[in-house]
Amino acid sequence: MNFLQSLQNPQVKAWKKLLTKKGRDQSNLFLVEGFHLVEEAIKANAVKEVMIREGVEIPKWLDDDSIPVTGLTDEITKAIAETEHTQGIFAVCIQESRPLTEFNAETILLIDGVQDPGNIGTMIRTADAAGIDLVVLGKGSADPYNAKVLRSAQGSHFHLPIVKEDLTNTIQTVKEQGIPLYGTALQNASSFRNAPSGESFALIMGNEGAGVNKEFLDLTNQNLYVPIQGKSESLNVAVAAGILLFHLKG
Numbered sequence: 001m002n003f004l005q006s007l008q009n010p011q012v013k014a015w016k017k018l019l020t021k022k023g024r025d026q027s028n029l030f031l032v033e034g035f036h037l038v039e040e041a042i043k044a045n046a047v048k049e050v051m052i053r054e055g056v057e058i059p060k061w062l063d064d065d066s067i068p069v070t071g072l073t074d075e076i077t078k079a080i081a082e083t084e085h086t087q088g089i090f091a092v093c094i095q096e097s098r099p100l101t102e103f104n105a106e107t108i109l110l111i112d113g114v115q116d117p118g119n120i121g122t123m124i125r126t127a128d129a130a131g132i133d134l135v136v137l138g139k140g141s142a143d144p145y146n147a148k149v150l151r152s153a154q155g156s157h158f159h160l161p162i163v164k165e166d167l168t169n170t171i172q173t174v175k176e177q178g179i180p181l182y183g184t185a186l187q188n189a190s191s192f193r194n195a196p197s198g199e200s201f202a203l204i205m206g207n208e209g210a211g212v213n214k215e216f217l218d219l220t221n222q223n224l225y226v227p228i229q230g231k232s233e234s235l236n237v238a239v240a241a242g243i244l245l246f247h248l249k250g
Contacts, residue, residue, distance in 0.1 A: 003054070003071035007079055011070070015051070015080045018092065021143045028095045030145035033083060035059060038091040040155035042067065046093045053077040053088030082147040095145065096161050100173055103161055105133035106200045107249060108174065110167055112216060113140030113207035114237055120144060121152020122238035123205065128156035130245040135160065138167035140207065167204070171219055174202045181220045182248065183212050184240065189223040192243065197250025205241045 004012060017023030018031040029048065032041055039061055041047045049068040052058060062069065072080075077088055109127045114120055120142045127135050137144055144162050174181050180201045183189075204220070206212030217223055226240050235243075 001052075001069050001071050004076060005073050007076060012076055012079065015090075015092065019080065019082065019147075021146070024095070024143065024145050028097055030093050030095055030150075031080065031147075032091050032093055032150055033081060033089070033147070034087045034151075035089055037150060037155055038062075038089050040158045041091050041093050044158035046158055048092045048094060051080070051090040051092075053086075056088040059089075083151075096163055098161070098163075100136070100163060100165055100170060103134050103163075105161075106179070107132045108134045108136060108170075108179070108202040109241065109245065110170060110202055110204040111135065111137045111141050112167055112204055112212050113138065113210070114205065115140065115142055116208060117142045117146045117148035118152045119208065119236070119238045120146075121149040121154075123241045124149070124153040124160075124162060125156045126238065126242040127245060128153075128159045130242070130249050132160065132245060132249070135162045136167065136170050137162070137164050138170070167213075167216060171202075171204075171216060175219070180222075182244070183217045183220040183223040184225065184244065185211060185217055185223040186225055188217075189225045191227050192224040192247055195222060195224055195248060197248055201248050203241070203244055203248060205237055205244075208237055 018029055024030050032038055038050060047067055050062060051070045051072050053072045077086060080090060109132050124135055142149060182195060182201060183204045184206060204212050204216055224244060226235055226243050
């Protein structure tokens with residue numbers, strides 16, 4: 001196992017760049033931290049290399065000569081860690097980069113301008129749990145490879161494809177394929193209970209404050225809302241997404 005000791009090493013500098021959105025976008029890579037996420041990434045064959053802090057026991061599932069493993073000092077570990085109490089294991093992973101048309105997805109979650117990383121991660125995890133085929137993030141949404149999104153999604157990034165795409169193009173593709181398209185809105189909308197469950201659908205969830213872009217709502221087959229039974233003014237967008245996805249999937 002190679003062992004690095006200097007913060008000035010080019011490898012360390014490359015890893016630190018992955019802590020920024022710009023660095024991730026330029027390299028088409030991202031960094032995960034912690035035993036669970038690294039193991040899920042390895043299962044999905046998404047790992048380029050693994051880094052482990054000196055003194056951390058190498059797990060049995062990492063016994064694979066095909067994955068380069070690098071040892072780290074405490075100083076380097078702290079430089080690339082994004083958790084307060086790091087487990088001392090990291091992996092460099094490859095972002096999904098296939099075009100939308102290659103996925104042959106029947107059920108799709110479209111995310112329009114959702115900015116909170118926790119909400120994005122929870123929606124990805126919920127889509128995974130509901131058996132959704134694909135998640136598409138449009139402009140204005142938090143970076144799906146942000147550390148907070150990755151922790152919130154708990155490994156679901158490696159269970160279903162997640163792509164960043166202009167939703168105008170995505171909606172056009174969905175409609176060309178004859179997939180029913182649902183928006184979420186409070187006006188000119190029906191209770192989600194009126195929407196049929198099915199094997200094929202696309203659902204758009206919108207920004208926490210502004211909701212779904214009106215141009216997109218005008219293109220849907222039907223716009224839905226979740227009736228509020230109590231005194232709360234609204235539902236968290238990730239909670240609403242869970243209700244709608246499980247209903248539409250049936």
